[in-house]
Amino acid sequence: MNTGSGLKVIAILDYYSSPCFKCILTPEVFIKPHLSVSLSLSLSLCQMDGSVGPMRVLVTGGSGLVGRAIERVVKEGGGREGEKWIFLSSKEANLVSAEETRAAFKKHRPTHVIHLAAMVGGLYRNMRQNLDFWRNNVHINDNVLNMSHEFGVVKVVSCLSTCVFPDKTTYPIDETMMHNGAPHDSNYGYAYAKRMIDVHNRALFQQYGLKYTAVIPTNMFGAHDNFNIEDGHVMPGLIHKTYLAKKEGKPLHVWGSGRALRQFIYSLDLARLFLWVLREYDEVEPIILSVGEEDELTVKDAVDAVVEGFGFKGEVIYDTSKSDGQIKKTANNAKLRKYLPDFKFTPFKQAVKETCDWFAANYDTARK
Amino acid sequence: MPILCDHYYIFGTLATQDVYLTWMDGFCSSTRLLRSDHRLSMGLRSGEFPGQGSKISMSAEETRAVFERHRPTHVIHLAAMVGGLFRNMRQNLDFWRNNVFINDNVLQAAHDFDVVKVVSCLSTCIFPDKTTYPIDESMIHNGPPHETNFGYAYAKRMIDVQNRALFQQYGRRYTAVIPTNVFGPHDNYNIEDGHVLPGLIHKTYLAKKEGTPLQVWGSGRALRQFIYSLDLARLFLWVLREYDEVEPIILSVGEEDELSIKFAADAVVEALGFEGDVIYDTSKADGQFKKTASNAKLRKYLPDFKFTPFRAAIKETCDWFVANYDSARK
Numbered sequence: 001m002n003t004g005s006g007l008k009v010i011a012i013l014d015y016y017s018s019p020c021f022k023c024i025l026t027p028e029v030f031i032k033p034h035l036s037v038s039l040s041l042s043l044s045l046c047q048m049d050g051s052v053g054p055m056r057v058l059v060t061g062g063s064g065l066v067g068r069a070i071e072r073v074v075k076e077g078g079g080r081e082g083e084k085w086i087f088l089s090s091k092e093a094n095l096v097s098a099e100e101t102r103a104a105f106k107k108h109r110p111t112h113v114i115h116l117a118a119m120v121g122g123l124y125r126n127m128r129q130n131l132d133f134w135r136n137n138v139h140i141n142d143n144v145l146n147m148s149h150e151f152g153v154v155k156v157v158s159c160l161s162t163c164v165f166p167d168k169t170t171y172p173i174d175e176t177m178m179h180n181g182a183p184h185d186s187n188y189g190y191a192y193a194k195r196m197i198d199v200h201n202r203a204l205f206q207q208y209g210l211k212y213t214a215v216i217p218t219n220m221f222g223a224h225d226n227f228n229i230e231d232g233h234v235m236p237g238l239i240h241k242t243y244l245a246k247k248e249g250k251p252l253h254v255w256g257s258g259r260a261l262r263q264f265i266y267s268l269d270l271a272r273l274f275l276w277v278l279r280e281y282d283e284v285e286p287i288i289l290s291v292g293e294e295d296e297l298t299v300k301d302a303v304d305a306v307v308e309g310f311g312f313k314g315e316v317i318y319d320t321s322k323s324d325g326q327i328k329k330t331a332n333n334a335k336l337r338k339y340l341p342d343f344k345f346t347p348f349k350q351a352v353k354e355t356c357d358w359f360a361a362n363y364d365t366a367r368k
Numbered sequence: 369m370p371i372l373c374d375h376y377y378i379f380g381t382l383a384t385q386d387v388y389l390t391w392m393d394g395f396c397s398s399t400r401l402l403r404s405d406h407r408l409s410m411g412l413r414s415g416e417f418p419g420q421g422s423k424i425s426m427s428a429e430e431t432r433a434v435f436e437r438h439r440p441t442h443v444i445h446l447a448a449m450v451g452g453l454f455r456n457m458r459q460n461l462d463f464w465r466n467n468v469f470i471n472d473n474v475l476q477a478a479h480d481f482d483v484v485k486v487v488s489c490l491s492t493c494i495f496p497d498k499t500t501y502p503i504d505e506s507m508i509h510n511g512p513p514h515e516t517n518f519g520y521a522y523a524k525r526m527i528d529v530q531n532r533a534l535f536q537q538y539g540r541r542y543t544a545v546i547p548t549n550v551f552g553p554h555d556n557y558n559i560e561d562g563h564v565l566p567g568l569i570h571k572t573y574l575a576k577k578e579g580t581p582l583q584v585w586g587s588g589r590a591l592r593q594f595i596y597s598l599d600l601a602r603l604f605l606w607v608l609r610e611y612d613e614v615e616p617i618i619l620s621v622g623e624e625d626e627l628s629i630k631f632a633a634d635a636v637v638e639a640l641g642f643e644g645d646v647i648y649d650t651s652k653a654d655g656q657f658k659k660t661a662s663n664a665k666l667r668k669y670l671p672d673f674k675f676t677p678f679r680a681a682i683k684e685t686c687d688w689f690v691a692n693y694d695s696a697r698k
Contacts, residue, residue, distance in 0.1 A: 128537070129537055130532070130533040130536050130537060131530070131533035131534055131536070131537040131538070132537070134529060134530060134533050135472065135476070135530075135533075138468065138472070138526075142465065142468070146465070179511065179512040180510075180511050180512070181509070181510050181511065182509040182510070188529065188532070188533075189529070189533050192526065192529050196522065196526070199464060199518065199519070199522050200461070200464065200465075202460070202518070203460040203461035203463075203464050203465075203518070203519050204461055206460050206461070207458065207459055207460060207461040207462070208461070
């Protein structure tokens with residue numbers, strides 16, 4: 001490339017080759033006081049038809065429930081020719097640190113990012129440590145979004161949650177309602193930090209035209225979850241408790257009346273949808289990824305599926321002295337259905353059986 | 369005379385305490401540390417010692433270095449990236465990020481250095497766009513802010529979130545105030561970028577000087593509550609010393625003292641002795657017609673607090689502007 005002033009630019013090409021490409025200068029641009037300029041280029045590919053070519057996708061939080069599901073879906077045909085997928089875990093980089101985040105981006109040079117990393121925890125830890133949940137997650141999110149911007153990442157898909165929505169609200173909730181009031185008092189630190197991903201995305205779009213976005217799953221479950229009974233979520237908690245009850249020949253104690261209603265989404269279905277969002281979903285406003293309202297299930301339905309999944313034959317006792325949590329937190333998946341009217345979710349009982357089988361086979365190494 | 373700028377200073381020494389202040393000059397991050405060994409009096413006597421120019425805002429390390437050097441026991445946190453309507457609209461990302469960093473750096477350093485109390489500064493402009501009036505302290509998070517400055521607004525709201533989290537996790541009683549429209553000497557008098565009163569003062573000054581009419585944007589009917597910077601400063605000191613809640617407090621004259629822009633323009637015209645035509649350009653937006661804030665909480669604590677009469681405050685401000693025109697920020 002020759003610039004008008006007579007400087008010769010030597011482009012260091014990566015392994016991409018394409019008829020046309022867009023060069024994005026990274027912070028390492030330096031100009032020697034001679035006639036040549038050395039550039040370290042981070043290439044973003046554009047094919048002749050305007051679409052983005054082979055991608056390098058960095059998945060933060062890559063070793064978690066969703067990260068592992070994405071890894072499996074990519075391996076089993078969801079990935080495309082020439083794509084590189086990098087699954088980052090906290091062992092490799094502490095994303096609370098701007099320097100470590102920058103080092104990871106420099107090393108992997110992603111064109112796309114799926115941002116799943118977060119400080120998460122159960123109800124009681126959130127209640128005790130709202131400051132840590134707020135600060136650590138704000139730092140993680142700012143580091144990832146800011147480095148993505150700086151390194152010319154074309155698209156970032158972050159992960160929100162229905163638990164960040166306003167505490168006082170009407171149902172069903174939809175994507176427009178996220179900021180319409182204060183979140184629940186027990187986890188406002190986590191909730192605000194997640195909401196601010198959406199604020200950051202909108203500001204990046206308004207100021208730089210970047211279309212970074214986010215998804216909002218409902219209750220996820222699947223292999224590689226956190227099955228800790230105290231600290232985990234309802235499905236993995238039930239699975240672990242039923243496994244132990246069967247093993248020890250004891251009754252299964254379920255917290256609450258069993259009447260609370262939830263929408264569950266299998267991690268592999270979520271992973272398939274994540275890939276669709278990464279490639280096709282073009283809005284900045286987030287999108288709820290969930291089964292529809294008509295597929296809302298009671299906790300008792302979930303218990304029955306787990307009991308069947310393990311072949312548990314003992315007694316099931318509902319401890320009504322324990323709280324049900326919210327009786328209903330129905331989310332509207334109309335936007336998803338508008339885009340993907342034919343998407344088929346894995347039947348619930350089958351998904352639960354697969355997860356139970358995985359847990360039984362991997363009990364020793366499962367996170368609990 | 370206390371130094372005031374588009375955000376205002378309050379400084380003084382309270383017995384053995386150093387009041388440490390952060391101040392931003394436009395968009396550059398320089399810190400001025402103002403310490404006075406004089407006891408505070410109602411007249412807010414000031415002494416300004418040579419400041420250290422050091423970068424504070426976006427760098428946690430530099431913020432900590434400043435705290436390390438000065439070891440404050442209390443902090444009044446006024447520093448922010450601010451700007452007029454149009455700059456906000458163009459740069460929501462910068463307003464969001466820079467302010468979140470500034471605020472996190474100051475609040476976290478304060479916590480780490482065991483600062484007893486931090487009083488931060490919010491604004492009525494961060495409240496929900498769709499709301500009922502009058503607004504009060506409990507309503508800040510009840511809905512999204514106005515689209516034009518959501519970056520700035522959310523960053524300021526998160527000060528309150530962080531204060532509550534610091535209290536819940538560590539028992540820290542860091543708090544914040546919510547002023548309405550502030551005015552006074554040392555303001556930012558830039559006509560394009562500034563707020564309504566300093567803009568009016570500057571425009572009237574020029575109209576008088578050049579013998580041209582005074583053009584006021586809007587119909588003049590929009591209503592505002594104005595608070596004189598010196599009154600606000602006195603209240604800041606009361607908050608620092610006596611106000612014990614974590615929930616923020618609105619610092620403002622009452623609803624009954626809400627004034628129209630026309631009333632404010634008349635006061636400025638009178639103060640500067642302007643005798644030319646005053647033209648209301650109704651093609652320009654009025655902005656929000658009313659954004660009445662309730663000062664009931666303030667009045668519960670300080671039923672007898674006397675605000676400086678509006679005309680007197682305007683006169684003092686105009687006199688200052690005339691005397692300091694060359695060096696005033698504009």
